[in-house]
Amino acid sequence: MNQLTIPIIFYxxxxxxxxxxxxxxxxxxxxxxxxxxxxxxxxxxxxYVFLSADFIxxxxxxxxxxxxxxxxxxxxxxxxxxxxxELKADVLHIVPGVLLxxxxxxxxxxxxxxxxxxxxxxxxxxxxxxxxxxxxxxxxMSRYMLPFEMVSIVLLVALLGAAFLARYDKAHxxxx
Amino acid sequence: MLTEQLLSIGxxxxxxxxxxxxxxxxxxxxxxxxxxxxxxxxELILNAANINFLTFSKYNGGMEGxxxxxxxxxxxAAEAAVALAIVINIFKTFKTVDVSRVDxxxx
Numbered sequence: 292m293n294q295l296t297i298p299i300i301f302y303x304x305x306x307x308x309x310x311x312x313x314x315x316x317x318x319x320x321x322x323x324x325x326x327x328x329x330x331x332x333x334x335x336x337x338x339y340v341f342l343s344a345d346f347i348x349x350x351x352x353x354x355x356x357x358x359x360x361x362x363x364x365x366x367x368x369x370x371x372x373x374x375x376x377e378l379k380a381d382v383l384h385i386v387p388g389v390l391l392x393x394x395x396x397x398x399x400x401x402x403x404x405x406x407x408x409x410x411x412x413x414x415x416x417x418x419x420x421x422x423x424x425x426x427x428x429x430x431x432m433s434r435y436m437l438p439f440e441m442v443s444i445v446l447l448v449a450l451l452g453a454a455f456l457a458r459y460d461k462a463h464x465x466x467x
Numbered sequence: 468m469l470t471e472q473l474l475s476i477g478x479x480x481x482x483x484x485x486x487x488x489x490x491x492x493x494x495x496x497x498x499x500x501x502x503x504x505x506x507x508x509x510e511l512i513l514n515a516a517n518i519n520f521l522t523f524s525k526y527n528g529g530m531e532g533x534x535x536x537x538x539x540x541x542x543x544a545a546e547a548a549v550a551l552a553i554v555i556n557i558f559k560t561f562k563t564v565d566v567s568r569v570d571x572x573x574x
Contacts, residue, residue: 298474305480309487315507316495328507331488335514338484341476342521347536351517354540359510359547366503366551370558388498396490403482412478417528426530427537435534442541449545456552 301341308334321367325360332356343419346427481522489515502554502564506547513543 311330318324332355339348406412431439488511495508517536524532558564 295474298476301476301480305484308484309491312488312491312511315504315511316491316499321501321503324504324507328510331511331514335488335518338481338518339521342481342518342525344521344525344533344536347517347521347533347540350537350540354544355510355514358544362547362551363503363506363510366506366554369555370503370564384498388494391497392490392494395493396486399486399489400483403486404479407479407482412526414478414526415528419525419528419533423530423533427533430530430534438534438538442538446541446545449549453548453552456549457555 301338304334304337304341307331308338321371325364325367328363329356329360332360343421344423346422346424478522478526481518485515485518485522488512488518500565500567502557502566505566506550506554509550510543510547513539 308331311327311334314327315324315331318327332351336348336351336355339345339351492508492511492515495511496505499505499508517539520532520536520539522532524530524536554564557569561569563569
């Protein structure tokens with residue numbers, strides 16, 4: 292019973308992730324894609340919990356679902372106000388695209404399975420166990436101090452740049 | 468043998484999911500016309516990369532992958548904000564977000 296429950300839960304979340312990602316990609320309606328992306332992000336967060344990265348899972352839910360998805364939905368609403376009927380998004384060259392995707396996935400899986408069957412990727416002696424929050428705190432304040440500060444500055448500059456780019460430009464409008 | 472492999476969740480299971488997510492994201496970037504859906508494909512690709520980082524970090528026992536995944540999430544947020552601002556500007560200029568019809572660099 293206990294031996295079987297964890298694989299079953301894993302496969303349920305894996306199926307949710309992959310199927311909703313496929314729906315994001317193949318759906319004709321942009322709104323459906325955006326809402327399907329919600330399930331993908333939650334499924335990926337659940338997979339992070341399986342990888343004993345609980346802090347990353349919570350960050351995933353807060354940043355992706357709370358921030359990026361809302362931003363994308365805002366973009367969908369904003370760019371479709373004028374052409375209400377044209378909410379659909381076409382697909383360009385679907386057959387070569389599907390072929391290339393299958394080749395890509397097949398090649399990646401072949402490389403992964405060969406490397407792990409040849410014993411190049413043996414699991415280490417010490418795997419991550421339990422909660423990882425405390426170790427993230429230690430690493431952030433010691434080894435990863437400079438990347439941490441740099442990424443905060445990058446985030447600040449990117450948000451300022453985004454606000455500047457998306458600003459409503461009156462002078463631009465007057466020319467036309 | 469096969470059922471045993473299916474029941475013991477290991478490295479290959481997570482790598483398979485990440486490869487499928489990467490392929491789907493790549494499909495969206497290559498074939499979809501709507502710029503917003505292309506952004507969604509980029510997010511899928513970043514998520515696939517994050518799954519790989521965390522998988523190798525877990526089975527290696529080190530913290531490098533976890534820290535890198537954290538930085539990837541922060542940079543994905545910055546990227547989404549800037550890309551959406553660019554898409555909004557494209558929409559203002561061309562009155563469409565169809566990337567196959569955006570073919571000039573000046574107005």
